[in-house]
Amino acid sequence: MxxxxxxxxxxxxxxxxxxxxxxxxxxxxxxxxxxxxxxxxxxxxxxxxxxxxxxxxxxxxxxxxxxxxxxxxxxxxxxxxTPVILPLNTEITARWVEQKEDAVILDRVGNANNLGAIVRSAAFFGIKNIVIPLDESQSSITTSSYRVAEGGMEFVNIYSVRSIPFLLKDMKGKMARFGTSLKAQKKVSEMKLLCQEKPALVVLGNEEKGISEEVAQNCDSLVIIPFAGMGEAGPKVDSLNVAQAASVIMYELKK
Incomplete structure:
Protein backbone atom coordinates (compact mmCIF):
# COMPACT_ATOMS: atom_id res chain seq x y z
CA MET A 1 0.00 0.00 0.00
CA THR A 82 8.44 4.46 -2.79
CA PRO A 83 10.95 2.36 -4.77
CA VAL A 84 12.22 3.94 -7.96
CA ILE A 85 12.52 1.48 -10.83
CA LEU A 86 15.48 2.52 -12.93
CA PRO A 87 15.17 2.51 -16.73
CA LEU A 88 17.39 -0.09 -18.35
CA ASN A 89 20.24 1.37 -20.40
CA THR A 90 23.14 0.14 -22.52
CA GLU A 91 25.63 0.61 -19.69
CA ILE A 92 23.69 -1.86 -17.55
CA THR A 93 23.22 -4.43 -20.32
CA ALA A 94 26.91 -4.14 -21.24
CA ARG A 95 27.72 -5.11 -17.64
CA TRP A 96 25.43 -8.14 -17.92
CA VAL A 97 27.32 -9.29 -21.00
CA GLU A 98 30.77 -8.61 -19.54
CA GLN A 99 30.02 -10.28 -16.21
CA LYS A 100 27.82 -13.02 -17.74
CA GLU A 101 24.78 -12.09 -15.66
CA ASP A 102 21.49 -13.72 -16.61
CA ALA A 103 18.30 -11.66 -16.68
CA VAL A 104 14.56 -12.36 -16.72
CA ILE A 105 12.01 -10.24 -18.58
CA LEU A 106 8.36 -10.26 -17.55
CA ASP A 107 5.99 -9.68 -20.46
CA ARG A 108 2.87 -8.17 -18.85
CA VAL A 109 2.76 -10.26 -15.67
CA GLY A 110 0.00 -8.38 -13.92
CA ASN A 111 -0.34 -10.18 -10.58
CA ALA A 112 1.66 -8.59 -7.75
CA ASN A 113 1.95 -11.88 -5.86
CA ASN A 114 3.46 -13.53 -8.95
CA LEU A 115 5.99 -10.72 -9.26
CA GLY A 116 6.94 -11.19 -5.60
CA ALA A 117 7.27 -14.96 -6.00
CA ILE A 118 9.48 -14.51 -9.08
CA VAL A 119 11.69 -12.07 -7.17
CA ARG A 120 11.95 -14.58 -4.33
CA SER A 121 13.05 -17.33 -6.73
CA ALA A 122 15.50 -15.00 -8.47
CA ALA A 123 17.13 -14.15 -5.15
CA PHE A 124 17.26 -17.85 -4.21
CA PHE A 125 18.95 -18.86 -7.46
CA GLY A 126 21.25 -15.83 -7.60
CA ILE A 127 19.68 -14.13 -10.63
CA LYS A 128 20.04 -10.44 -9.93
CA ASN A 129 18.24 -8.81 -12.85
CA ILE A 130 14.52 -8.58 -13.64
CA VAL A 131 13.07 -6.37 -16.37
CA ILE A 132 9.46 -5.21 -16.57
CA PRO A 133 7.77 -3.19 -19.31
CA LEU A 134 6.33 0.27 -18.79
CA ASP A 135 2.83 -1.07 -19.33
CA GLU A 136 -0.25 -0.62 -17.18
CA SER A 137 -0.94 -4.36 -17.43
CA GLN A 138 2.41 -5.13 -15.76
CA SER A 139 2.58 -5.28 -11.96
CA SER A 140 5.21 -3.10 -10.32
CA ILE A 141 6.66 -3.11 -6.79
CA THR A 142 3.81 -3.13 -4.28
CA THR A 143 3.29 -4.00 -0.64
CA SER A 144 2.03 -7.44 -1.72
CA SER A 145 4.96 -8.20 -4.04
CA TYR A 146 7.42 -7.05 -1.36
CA ARG A 147 5.83 -9.36 1.23
CA VAL A 148 5.61 -12.39 -1.06
CA ALA A 149 9.26 -11.90 -2.07
CA GLU A 150 10.15 -12.78 1.57
CA GLY A 151 13.18 -10.46 1.57
CA GLY A 152 14.16 -11.13 -2.03
CA MET A 153 13.65 -7.48 -3.03
CA GLU A 154 16.91 -6.61 -1.25
CA PHE A 155 18.92 -8.87 -3.59
CA VAL A 156 17.35 -8.28 -6.99
CA ASN A 157 17.52 -5.28 -9.33
CA ILE A 158 14.29 -4.43 -11.16
CA TYR A 159 14.57 -2.33 -14.32
CA SER A 160 11.98 -0.95 -16.73
CA VAL A 161 11.90 -0.83 -20.54
CA ARG A 162 9.53 0.82 -22.97
CA SER A 163 9.79 -1.97 -25.54
CA ILE A 164 10.70 -5.61 -24.90
CA PRO A 165 11.15 -6.36 -28.64
CA PHE A 166 13.55 -3.42 -28.96
CA LEU A 167 15.59 -4.72 -26.01
CA LEU A 168 15.70 -8.21 -27.53
CA LYS A 169 16.83 -6.80 -30.87
CA ASP A 170 19.56 -4.80 -29.14
CA MET A 171 20.84 -7.89 -27.31
CA LYS A 172 21.02 -10.08 -30.43
CA GLY A 173 24.36 -11.89 -30.46
CA LYS A 174 25.24 -10.57 -27.00
CA MET A 175 22.95 -12.71 -24.86
CA ALA A 176 21.09 -15.94 -25.54
CA ARG A 177 17.47 -14.83 -25.94
CA PHE A 178 14.81 -17.31 -24.81
CA GLY A 179 11.04 -17.13 -24.81
CA THR A 180 8.66 -19.55 -23.13
CA SER A 181 5.94 -21.15 -25.24
CA LEU A 182 3.70 -24.21 -25.23
CA LYS A 183 4.47 -24.49 -28.96
CA ALA A 184 8.23 -24.71 -28.41
CA GLN A 185 10.22 -27.71 -29.58
CA LYS A 186 13.18 -27.24 -27.24
CA LYS A 187 13.08 -28.10 -23.55
CA VAL A 188 14.24 -25.81 -20.76
CA SER A 189 16.89 -28.40 -19.89
CA GLU A 190 18.62 -27.50 -23.19
CA MET A 191 19.04 -23.84 -22.28
CA LYS A 192 22.56 -24.06 -20.87
CA LEU A 193 23.79 -25.78 -24.03
CA LEU A 194 21.99 -23.25 -26.23
CA CYS A 195 23.58 -20.34 -24.36
CA GLN A 196 27.02 -21.22 -25.81
CA GLU A 197 28.84 -19.34 -23.04
CA LYS A 198 26.59 -16.29 -23.34
CA PRO A 199 24.41 -15.09 -20.45
CA ALA A 200 20.71 -15.84 -20.80
CA LEU A 201 17.90 -13.35 -21.34
CA VAL A 202 14.60 -15.16 -20.64
CA VAL A 203 11.14 -13.78 -21.36
CA LEU A 204 8.19 -15.02 -19.30
CA GLY A 205 4.68 -14.20 -20.48
CA ASN A 206 1.45 -13.82 -18.59
CA GLU A 207 -0.71 -16.87 -17.96
CA GLU A 208 -3.58 -15.85 -20.25
CA LYS A 209 -1.72 -15.11 -23.49
CA GLY A 210 1.94 -15.94 -22.89
CA ILE A 211 4.58 -13.87 -24.65
CA SER A 212 3.52 -11.71 -27.58
CA GLU A 213 4.18 -12.78 -31.17
CA GLU A 214 6.58 -9.89 -31.70
CA VAL A 215 8.55 -10.93 -28.62
CA ALA A 216 8.65 -14.56 -29.81
CA GLN A 217 10.00 -13.49 -33.20
CA ASN A 218 12.92 -11.74 -31.52
CA CYS A 219 14.04 -14.74 -29.44
CA ASP A 220 16.83 -17.07 -30.48
CA SER A 221 14.94 -20.07 -29.09
CA LEU A 222 11.54 -20.85 -27.65
CA VAL A 223 11.58 -23.33 -24.78
CA ILE A 224 9.01 -25.41 -22.96
CA ILE A 225 8.82 -27.08 -19.56
CA PRO A 226 8.01 -30.75 -20.24
CA PHE A 227 4.61 -31.85 -18.95
CA ALA A 228 2.83 -35.15 -18.40
CA GLY A 229 1.69 -36.67 -21.70
CA MET A 230 3.91 -34.35 -23.75
CA GLY A 231 3.59 -35.14 -27.44
CA GLU A 232 -0.04 -36.17 -27.08
CA ALA A 233 -3.05 -33.88 -26.82
CA GLY A 234 -1.37 -31.32 -24.59
CA PRO A 235 -1.02 -30.62 -20.86
CA LYS A 236 -3.91 -31.42 -18.53
CA VAL A 237 -3.93 -27.77 -17.47
CA ASP A 238 -3.09 -24.86 -19.75
CA SER A 239 0.18 -23.95 -18.07
CA LEU A 240 2.11 -23.64 -14.85
CA ASN A 241 1.64 -20.55 -12.77
CA VAL A 242 4.19 -18.06 -14.15
CA ALA A 243 6.02 -17.92 -10.82
CA GLN A 244 6.30 -21.73 -10.76
CA ALA A 245 7.58 -21.71 -14.33
CA ALA A 246 10.13 -19.04 -13.41
CA SER A 247 11.49 -21.24 -10.62
CA VAL A 248 11.94 -24.21 -12.96
CA ILE A 249 13.69 -22.08 -15.57
CA MET A 250 15.98 -20.40 -13.05
CA TYR A 251 16.92 -23.80 -11.65
CA GLU A 252 17.84 -25.03 -15.14
CA LEU A 253 19.99 -21.95 -15.73
CA LYS A 254 21.86 -22.34 -12.44
CA LYS A 255 22.07 -26.09 -11.88
Missing part, protein backbone atom coordinates in the same frame (compact mmCIF):
# COMPACT_ATOMS: atom_id res chain seq x y z
CA UNK A 2 1.36 3.40 -1.00
CA UNK A 3 1.10 6.59 1.00
CA UNK A 4 1.05 9.08 -1.87
CA UNK A 5 1.19 12.13 0.39
CA UNK A 6 4.44 10.98 1.98
CA UNK A 7 5.66 9.12 -1.13
CA UNK A 8 6.04 5.94 0.92
CA UNK A 9 5.47 2.23 0.43
CA UNK A 10 4.45 -0.06 3.28
CA UNK A 11 6.61 -3.18 3.66
CA UNK A 12 4.97 -5.84 5.80
CA UNK A 13 5.63 -9.46 6.70
CA UNK A 14 8.26 -10.65 9.15
CA UNK A 15 10.78 -12.01 6.62
CA UNK A 16 10.52 -8.95 4.36
CA UNK A 17 11.05 -6.45 7.18
CA UNK A 18 13.75 -8.52 8.89
CA UNK A 19 15.76 -8.79 5.66
CA UNK A 20 15.24 -5.08 5.06
CA UNK A 21 16.70 -4.50 8.53
CA UNK A 22 19.77 -6.64 7.81
CA UNK A 23 20.53 -5.40 4.29
CA UNK A 24 19.03 -1.93 3.90
CA UNK A 25 17.95 -0.65 7.31
CA UNK A 26 18.67 2.92 6.19
CA UNK A 27 15.66 2.67 3.86
CA UNK A 28 13.21 2.44 6.75
CA UNK A 29 11.63 5.81 7.53
CA UNK A 30 9.10 4.63 10.11
CA UNK A 31 8.52 1.34 11.92
CA UNK A 32 5.38 -0.07 13.54
CA UNK A 33 5.03 -3.38 15.35
CA UNK A 34 2.85 -5.27 17.79
CA UNK A 35 4.04 -5.89 21.33
CA UNK A 36 4.96 -9.55 20.80
CA UNK A 37 7.31 -8.56 17.97
CA UNK A 38 9.19 -5.95 20.01
CA UNK A 39 11.99 -8.30 21.21
CA UNK A 40 12.70 -9.29 17.59
CA UNK A 41 13.31 -5.72 16.45
CA UNK A 42 15.24 -4.29 19.41
CA UNK A 43 18.39 -3.76 17.35
CA UNK A 44 16.49 -1.99 14.60
CA UNK A 45 14.75 0.26 17.13
CA UNK A 46 18.17 1.33 18.44
CA UNK A 47 19.28 2.22 14.92
CA UNK A 48 16.04 4.12 14.34
CA UNK A 49 16.46 6.04 17.60
CA UNK A 50 20.09 6.88 16.83
CA UNK A 51 19.09 8.45 13.51
CA UNK A 52 15.94 10.06 14.98
CA UNK A 53 13.55 8.00 12.89
CA UNK A 54 10.23 7.15 14.60
CA UNK A 55 9.16 3.69 15.68
CA UNK A 56 5.97 2.78 17.50
CA UNK A 57 4.39 -0.18 19.26
CA UNK A 58 0.74 -0.45 18.18
CA UNK A 59 -2.16 -1.66 20.28
CA UNK A 60 -3.68 -4.12 17.82
CA UNK A 61 -3.44 -5.53 14.31
CA UNK A 62 -6.13 -3.18 12.96
CA UNK A 63 -3.67 -0.27 13.06
CA UNK A 64 -1.17 -2.26 11.03
CA UNK A 65 -3.87 -3.25 8.55
CA UNK A 66 -4.66 0.43 8.01
CA UNK A 67 -0.98 1.20 7.41
CA UNK A 68 -0.30 -1.55 4.89
CA UNK A 69 -3.75 -2.39 3.54
CA UNK A 70 -3.29 -6.08 4.27
CA UNK A 71 -4.21 -8.59 6.96
CA UNK A 72 -0.97 -10.43 6.18
CA UNK A 73 1.33 -8.01 8.00
CA UNK A 74 2.55 -10.63 10.54
CA UNK A 75 2.77 -8.01 13.26
CA UNK A 76 5.20 -5.54 11.68
CA UNK A 77 5.12 -2.76 9.07
CA UNK A 78 8.04 -0.65 7.84
CA UNK A 79 7.50 2.45 5.73
CA UNK A 80 10.10 3.11 3.05
CA UNK A 81 10.44 5.61 0.22
Missing amino acids: KNTQRNELAVCGFAAVKTLEKINSQKIRRLYFMEEKAPLFGGLCKKMAASKRPYNKVADSVELEKLCGSVHHQGVVAMID
Whole structure:
Protein backbone atom coordinates (compact mmCIF):
# COMPACT_ATOMS: atom_id res chain seq x y z
CA MET A 1 0.00 0.00 0.00
CA LYS A 2 1.36 3.40 -1.00
CA ASN A 3 1.10 6.59 1.00
CA THR A 4 1.05 9.08 -1.87
CA GLN A 5 1.19 12.13 0.39
CA ARG A 6 4.44 10.98 1.98
CA ASN A 7 5.66 9.12 -1.13
CA GLU A 8 6.04 5.94 0.92
CA LEU A 9 5.47 2.23 0.43
CA ALA A 10 4.45 -0.06 3.28
CA VAL A 11 6.61 -3.18 3.66
CA CYS A 12 4.97 -5.84 5.80
CA GLY A 13 5.63 -9.46 6.70
CA PHE A 14 8.26 -10.65 9.15
CA ALA A 15 10.78 -12.01 6.62
CA ALA A 16 10.52 -8.95 4.36
CA VAL A 17 11.05 -6.45 7.18
CA LYS A 18 13.75 -8.52 8.89
CA THR A 19 15.76 -8.79 5.66
CA LEU A 20 15.24 -5.08 5.06
CA GLU A 21 16.70 -4.50 8.53
CA LYS A 22 19.77 -6.64 7.81
CA ILE A 23 20.53 -5.40 4.29
CA ASN A 24 19.03 -1.93 3.90
CA SER A 25 17.95 -0.65 7.31
CA GLN A 26 18.67 2.92 6.19
CA LYS A 27 15.66 2.67 3.86
CA ILE A 28 13.21 2.44 6.75
CA ARG A 29 11.63 5.81 7.53
CA ARG A 30 9.10 4.63 10.11
CA LEU A 31 8.52 1.34 11.92
CA TYR A 32 5.38 -0.07 13.54
CA PHE A 33 5.03 -3.38 15.35
CA MET A 34 2.85 -5.27 17.79
CA GLU A 35 4.04 -5.89 21.33
CA GLU A 36 4.96 -9.55 20.80
CA LYS A 37 7.31 -8.56 17.97
CA ALA A 38 9.19 -5.95 20.01
CA PRO A 39 11.99 -8.30 21.21
CA LEU A 40 12.70 -9.29 17.59
CA PHE A 41 13.31 -5.72 16.45
CA GLY A 42 15.24 -4.29 19.41
CA GLY A 43 18.39 -3.76 17.35
CA LEU A 44 16.49 -1.99 14.60
CA CYS A 45 14.75 0.26 17.13
CA LYS A 46 18.17 1.33 18.44
CA LYS A 47 19.28 2.22 14.92
CA MET A 48 16.04 4.12 14.34
CA ALA A 49 16.46 6.04 17.60
CA ALA A 50 20.09 6.88 16.83
CA SER A 51 19.09 8.45 13.51
CA LYS A 52 15.94 10.06 14.98
CA ARG A 53 13.55 8.00 12.89
CA PRO A 54 10.23 7.15 14.60
CA TYR A 55 9.16 3.69 15.68
CA ASN A 56 5.97 2.78 17.50
CA LYS A 57 4.39 -0.18 19.26
CA VAL A 58 0.74 -0.45 18.18
CA ALA A 59 -2.16 -1.66 20.28
CA ASP A 60 -3.68 -4.12 17.82
CA SER A 61 -3.44 -5.53 14.31
CA VAL A 62 -6.13 -3.18 12.96
CA GLU A 63 -3.67 -0.27 13.06
CA LEU A 64 -1.17 -2.26 11.03
CA GLU A 65 -3.87 -3.25 8.55
CA LYS A 66 -4.66 0.43 8.01
CA LEU A 67 -0.98 1.20 7.41
CA CYS A 68 -0.30 -1.55 4.89
CA GLY A 69 -3.75 -2.39 3.54
CA SER A 70 -3.29 -6.08 4.27
CA VAL A 71 -4.21 -8.59 6.96
CA HIS A 72 -0.97 -10.43 6.18
CA HIS A 73 1.33 -8.01 8.00
CA GLN A 74 2.55 -10.63 10.54
CA GLY A 75 2.77 -8.01 13.26
CA VAL A 76 5.20 -5.54 11.68
CA VAL A 77 5.12 -2.76 9.07
CA ALA A 78 8.04 -0.65 7.84
CA MET A 79 7.50 2.45 5.73
CA ILE A 80 10.10 3.11 3.05
CA ASP A 81 10.44 5.61 0.22
CA THR A 82 8.44 4.46 -2.79
CA PRO A 83 10.95 2.36 -4.77
CA VAL A 84 12.22 3.94 -7.96
CA ILE A 85 12.52 1.48 -10.83
CA LEU A 86 15.48 2.52 -12.93
CA PRO A 87 15.17 2.51 -16.73
CA LEU A 88 17.39 -0.09 -18.35
CA ASN A 89 20.24 1.37 -20.40
CA THR A 90 23.14 0.14 -22.52
CA GLU A 91 25.63 0.61 -19.69
CA ILE A 92 23.69 -1.86 -17.55
CA THR A 93 23.22 -4.43 -20.32
CA ALA A 94 26.91 -4.14 -21.24
CA ARG A 95 27.72 -5.11 -17.64
CA TRP A 96 25.43 -8.14 -17.92
CA VAL A 97 27.32 -9.29 -21.00
CA GLU A 98 30.77 -8.61 -19.54
CA GLN A 99 30.02 -10.28 -16.21
CA LYS A 100 27.82 -13.02 -17.74
CA GLU A 101 24.78 -12.09 -15.66
CA ASP A 102 21.49 -13.72 -16.61
CA ALA A 103 18.30 -11.66 -16.68
CA VAL A 104 14.56 -12.36 -16.72
CA ILE A 105 12.01 -10.24 -18.58
CA LEU A 106 8.36 -10.26 -17.55
CA ASP A 107 5.99 -9.68 -20.46
CA ARG A 108 2.87 -8.17 -18.85
CA VAL A 109 2.76 -10.26 -15.67
CA GLY A 110 0.00 -8.38 -13.92
CA ASN A 111 -0.34 -10.18 -10.58
CA ALA A 112 1.66 -8.59 -7.75
CA ASN A 113 1.95 -11.88 -5.86
CA ASN A 114 3.46 -13.53 -8.95
CA LEU A 115 5.99 -10.72 -9.26
CA GLY A 116 6.94 -11.19 -5.60
CA ALA A 117 7.27 -14.96 -6.00
CA ILE A 118 9.48 -14.51 -9.08
CA VAL A 119 11.69 -12.07 -7.17
CA ARG A 120 11.95 -14.58 -4.33
CA SER A 121 13.05 -17.33 -6.73
CA ALA A 122 15.50 -15.00 -8.47
CA ALA A 123 17.13 -14.15 -5.15
CA PHE A 124 17.26 -17.85 -4.21
CA PHE A 125 18.95 -18.86 -7.46
CA GLY A 126 21.25 -15.83 -7.60
CA ILE A 127 19.68 -14.13 -10.63
CA LYS A 128 20.04 -10.44 -9.93
CA ASN A 129 18.24 -8.81 -12.85
CA ILE A 130 14.52 -8.58 -13.64
CA VAL A 131 13.07 -6.37 -16.37
CA ILE A 132 9.46 -5.21 -16.57
CA PRO A 133 7.77 -3.19 -19.31
CA LEU A 134 6.33 0.27 -18.79
CA ASP A 135 2.83 -1.07 -19.33
CA GLU A 136 -0.25 -0.62 -17.18
CA SER A 137 -0.94 -4.36 -17.43
CA GLN A 138 2.41 -5.13 -15.76
CA SER A 139 2.58 -5.28 -11.96
CA SER A 140 5.21 -3.10 -10.32
CA ILE A 141 6.66 -3.11 -6.79
CA THR A 142 3.81 -3.13 -4.28
CA THR A 143 3.29 -4.00 -0.64
CA SER A 144 2.03 -7.44 -1.72
CA SER A 145 4.96 -8.20 -4.04
CA TYR A 146 7.42 -7.05 -1.36
CA ARG A 147 5.83 -9.36 1.23
CA VAL A 148 5.61 -12.39 -1.06
CA ALA A 149 9.26 -11.90 -2.07
CA GLU A 150 10.15 -12.78 1.57
CA GLY A 151 13.18 -10.46 1.57
CA GLY A 152 14.16 -11.13 -2.03
CA MET A 153 13.65 -7.48 -3.03
CA GLU A 154 16.91 -6.61 -1.25
CA PHE A 155 18.92 -8.87 -3.59
CA VAL A 156 17.35 -8.28 -6.99
CA ASN A 157 17.52 -5.28 -9.33
CA ILE A 158 14.29 -4.43 -11.16
CA TYR A 159 14.57 -2.33 -14.32
CA SER A 160 11.98 -0.95 -16.73
CA VAL A 161 11.90 -0.83 -20.54
CA ARG A 162 9.53 0.82 -22.97
CA SER A 163 9.79 -1.97 -25.54
CA ILE A 164 10.70 -5.61 -24.90
CA PRO A 165 11.15 -6.36 -28.64
CA PHE A 166 13.55 -3.42 -28.96
CA LEU A 167 15.59 -4.72 -26.01
CA LEU A 168 15.70 -8.21 -27.53
CA LYS A 169 16.83 -6.80 -30.87
CA ASP A 170 19.56 -4.80 -29.14
CA MET A 171 20.84 -7.89 -27.31
CA LYS A 172 21.02 -10.08 -30.43
CA GLY A 173 24.36 -11.89 -30.46
CA LYS A 174 25.24 -10.57 -27.00
CA MET A 175 22.95 -12.71 -24.86
CA ALA A 176 21.09 -15.94 -25.54
CA ARG A 177 17.47 -14.83 -25.94
CA PHE A 178 14.81 -17.31 -24.81
CA GLY A 179 11.04 -17.13 -24.81
CA THR A 180 8.66 -19.55 -23.13
CA SER A 181 5.94 -21.15 -25.24
CA LEU A 182 3.70 -24.21 -25.23
CA LYS A 183 4.47 -24.49 -28.96
CA ALA A 184 8.23 -24.71 -28.41
CA GLN A 185 10.22 -27.71 -29.58
CA LYS A 186 13.18 -27.24 -27.24
CA LYS A 187 13.08 -28.10 -23.55
CA VAL A 188 14.24 -25.81 -20.76
CA SER A 189 16.89 -28.40 -19.89
CA GLU A 190 18.62 -27.50 -23.19
CA MET A 191 19.04 -23.84 -22.28
CA LYS A 192 22.56 -24.06 -20.87
CA LEU A 193 23.79 -25.78 -24.03
CA LEU A 194 21.99 -23.25 -26.23
CA CYS A 195 23.58 -20.34 -24.36
CA GLN A 196 27.02 -21.22 -25.81
CA GLU A 197 28.84 -19.34 -23.04
CA LYS A 198 26.59 -16.29 -23.34
CA PRO A 199 24.41 -15.09 -20.45
CA ALA A 200 20.71 -15.84 -20.80
CA LEU A 201 17.90 -13.35 -21.34
CA VAL A 202 14.60 -15.16 -20.64
CA VAL A 203 11.14 -13.78 -21.36
CA LEU A 204 8.19 -15.02 -19.30
CA GLY A 205 4.68 -14.20 -20.48
CA ASN A 206 1.45 -13.82 -18.59
CA GLU A 207 -0.71 -16.87 -17.96
CA GLU A 208 -3.58 -15.85 -20.25
CA LYS A 209 -1.72 -15.11 -23.49
CA GLY A 210 1.94 -15.94 -22.89
CA ILE A 211 4.58 -13.87 -24.65
CA SER A 212 3.52 -11.71 -27.58
CA GLU A 213 4.18 -12.78 -31.17
CA GLU A 214 6.58 -9.89 -31.70
CA VAL A 215 8.55 -10.93 -28.62
CA ALA A 216 8.65 -14.56 -29.81
CA GLN A 217 10.00 -13.49 -33.20
CA ASN A 218 12.92 -11.74 -31.52
CA CYS A 219 14.04 -14.74 -29.44
CA ASP A 220 16.83 -17.07 -30.48
CA SER A 221 14.94 -20.07 -29.09
CA LEU A 222 11.54 -20.85 -27.65
CA VAL A 223 11.58 -23.33 -24.78
CA ILE A 224 9.01 -25.41 -22.96
CA ILE A 225 8.82 -27.08 -19.56
CA PRO A 226 8.01 -30.75 -20.24
CA PHE A 227 4.61 -31.85 -18.95
CA ALA A 228 2.83 -35.15 -18.40
CA GLY A 229 1.69 -36.67 -21.70
CA MET A 230 3.91 -34.35 -23.75
CA GLY A 231 3.59 -35.14 -27.44
CA GLU A 232 -0.04 -36.17 -27.08
CA ALA A 233 -3.05 -33.88 -26.82
CA GLY A 234 -1.37 -31.32 -24.59
CA PRO A 235 -1.02 -30.62 -20.86
CA LYS A 236 -3.91 -31.42 -18.53
CA VAL A 237 -3.93 -27.77 -17.47
CA ASP A 238 -3.09 -24.86 -19.75
CA SER A 239 0.18 -23.95 -18.07
CA LEU A 240 2.11 -23.64 -14.85
CA ASN A 241 1.64 -20.55 -12.77
CA VAL A 242 4.19 -18.06 -14.15
CA ALA A 243 6.02 -17.92 -10.82
CA GLN A 244 6.30 -21.73 -10.76
CA ALA A 245 7.58 -21.71 -14.33
CA ALA A 246 10.13 -19.04 -13.41
CA SER A 247 11.49 -21.24 -10.62
CA VAL A 248 11.94 -24.21 -12.96
CA ILE A 249 13.69 -22.08 -15.57
CA MET A 250 15.98 -20.40 -13.05
CA TYR A 251 16.92 -23.80 -11.65
CA GLU A 252 17.84 -25.03 -15.14
CA LEU A 253 19.99 -21.95 -15.73
CA LYS A 254 21.86 -22.34 -12.44
CA LYS A 255 22.07 -26.09 -11.88
